[in-house]
Amino acid sequence: GRSRIIYPPAPLVDRTRAYVREERAVLVRRAATKWADRDPEALFLTCRGQPMKPRRVGAMFTAAAEAAGVTATFHALRHTFAAAMLRFLQREARANPELNPLLALQVLLGHADLATTAVYLRVVETDLSAIEASVDDLYAALL
Known part of the structure; x- marks a missing residue:
């Protein structure tokens, strides 16, 4: 809300x-x-x-996902974005030590509590190369 x-x-x-x-x-x-x-x-x-209405947008998203043969929700899309963005921010922090990837992600996601954002640290411990490639492909398709 x-x-x-x-x-x-x-x-x-x-x-x-x-x-x-x-x-x-x-x-x-x-x-x-x-x-x-x-x-x-x-x-x-x-x-x-x-x-x-937001509910209609969600229904349209669900219909598009089903038509594409993909199981997806808006919330899962948000999680995918968060995990990929944290990985990106971590790479950027290597070149820019003043950048705190977790705090930057907290701002992007609008979380009031950093602990809520910290759950994504467990996700990025795994190999996210497939997620990153998918997000890169999505953005490239928009160009």
């Missing part, structure tokens, strides 16, 4: 801006003729121009 700060790759930001400028604008104009004459505050809208 808390707000989170995210750091998406630039191509995703560009695609979101294009959505707002093109697709979302059409939905807002169409909804304005049917409903209220105002722009909804929500970024993502349904085909009726109503704010998309």
Whole structure:
């Protein structure tokens, strides 16, 4: 229920801006003729121009995962991001000793307690090369 700060790759930001400028604008104009004459505050809208609820986004994610033949949840995606990011931050800390990988990850994840973030230390003890390659492939596909 808390707000989170995210750091998406630039191509995703560009695609979101294009959505707002093109697709979302059409939905807002169409909804304005049917409903209220105002722009909804929500970024993502349904085909009726109503704010998309988090539950709907989750259902869309689940459907996409099933179509791809992958078992996945948003929360598992968050864990994957956290583990891969901690591994990345640990590598960056070798060149930049002032960087504390665990504290940086705590900020990225929005955890109030460092102990919550520390659980990812156990994950990075294992070989994460497959996860890192998957994340790298995902970001490369966005370029």
